[in-house]
Amino acid sequence: MNNYLYLCSTNTAFKLFPMTSKFAVTISLLFTLLLQISPISACDCIAQPELDIQNWNEVPLVFTATLVDYKKTIQFGFFKFKVIRPYKGDLTEKEITIYFQPKKSHTLLHAVKDFSLQKKWIVFAYQEVKNGKTYIRLKDNYTSKYCGLSRPIKEGQDVFIAYLNEMEKNSDGFQFAENEYNITIAEGWYDSKIPIGCWEYFNEKGKIKLTGSYAQGAKVGEWLKYATDKHGKQVVMQKQHYEDGKLREKINFTYYGELRSKVTYTDDHKVLLQFRKDQMISKQIKTLDNKLISRYKYKKGVMYKEEHFELGGRRKG
Numbered sequence: 001m002n003n004y005l006y007l008c009s010t011n012t013a014f015k016l017f018p019m020t021s022k023f024a025v026t027i028s029l030l031f032t033l034l035l036q037i038s039p040i041s042a043c044d045c046i047a048q049p050e051l052d053i054q055n056w057n058e059v060p061l062v063f064t065a066t067l068v069d070y071k072k073t074i075q076f077g078f079f080k081f082k083v084i085r086p087y088k089g090d091l092t093e094k095e096i097t098i099y100f101q102p103k104k105s106h107t108l109l110h111a112v113k114d115f116s117l118q119k120k121w122i123v124f125a126y127q128e129v130k131n132g133k134t135y136i137r138l139k140d141n142y143t144s145k146y147c148g149l150s151r152p153i154k155e156g157q158d159v160f161i162a163y164l165n166e167m168e169k170n171s172d173g174f175q176f177a178e179n180e181y182n183i184t185i186a187e188g189w190y191d192s193k194i195p196i197g198c199w200e201y202f203n204e205k206g207k208i209k210l211t212g213s214y215a216q217g218a219k220v221g222e223w224l225k226y227a228t229d230k231h232g233k234q235v236v237m238q239k240q241h242y243e244d245g246k247l248r249e250k251i252n253f254t255y256y257g258e259l260r261s262k263v264t265y266t267d268d269h270k271v272l273l274q275f276r277k278d279q280m281i282s283k284q285i286k287t288l289d290n291k292l293i294s295r296y297k298y299k300k301g302v303m304y305k306e307e308h309f310e311l312g313g314r315r316k317g
Contacts, residue, residue, distance in 0.1 A: 045107050046111070046147065049159070050160075051163040053186045054210075055124075056167045056171070057217075059126070060088070061124070062088040063125075065123055066081065067115070068081065068082050072115075074103075075102075076101055077102055078099045079138075081096045081123060082094065083096060098138055107141070107144075109138075110148070123150045173189065183204065184206060185201065185203075186199065187199070196215070198212070209225065209234075215244075217245075220243065221241065221242060222239060222241055223240040224236050248265050258278055261274050261275065265288075280298050282295070292313070293311075295307045
């Protein structure tokens with residue numbers, strides 16, 4: 001990889017370096033393909049109609065494959081894929097088995113109804129190292145609005161495949177993406193398909209909505225999420241802190257800049273602090289799949305109630 005120095009600041013112009021290439025992803029180019037899409041399911045999340053540049057940036061492994069085996073029980077499930085074509089990431093295996101927990105990973109597959117063997121799939125995944133072993137997992141979506149992206153390839157011309165083909169050819173050097181109104185919705189740098197340095201994402205009106213940095217494709221450091229207040233001004237609604245792609249802290253604010261909540265993450269649990277008028281009113285310790293371990297309540301900064309729970313949800317003591 002090339003070594004670059006990138007500065008990420010929403011107060012200064014982003015284009016610090018000459019553009020090495022120019023790429024505009026326009027929705028209008030794929031409009032006729034989008035007309036072929038109909039909703040797949042009705043659930044909390046919905047099927048994503050098309051890919052965007054943030055999908056590409058935040059998924060380390062993208063490939064097409066044939067589903068050769070599949071099993072799902074209440075406790076666990078797995079897919080066995082025979083790889084057809086890698087689009088992104090270092091993928092040398094010809095066959096891949098991906099395990100998942102149905103309850104924990106339910107949004108990954110909400111939009112998928114057909115698990116027939118020998119179907120061709122588009123798979124969005126990442127690698128996880130545990131106890132010295134490397135596992136491949138399905139990647140969830142960066143937004144809770146949409147379900148996971150992995151799904152069977154649609155007959156005819158699939159908009160996901162069309163987008164991947166374009167991104168594969170146009171993900172090196174400086175790039176930007178535009179919507180159908182020629183408004184920039186994202187800009188940043190790539191090195192051989194991998195996002196690096198500072199990236200900025202914008203809403204449909206061209207106002208900043210997210211900014212932060214990548215190191216070799218993984219989110220690092222501080223990321224800021226913005227929203228538009230009633231005066232039309234962009235205000236920071238959330239600060240996130242990442243270490244090597246792992247979310248370690250998330251702080252939420254009101255439109256007036258008051259602290260609402262703070263979540264810190266470890267490898268096996270998370271701690272949620274809630275605030276009112278910048279004073280802490282509660283603290284919860286939970287497992288990563290949201291099972292309550294302990295709960296504390298505060299008034300004027302002083303704890304007045306403490307509760308502890310078994311993993312089954314029953315209160316201790």
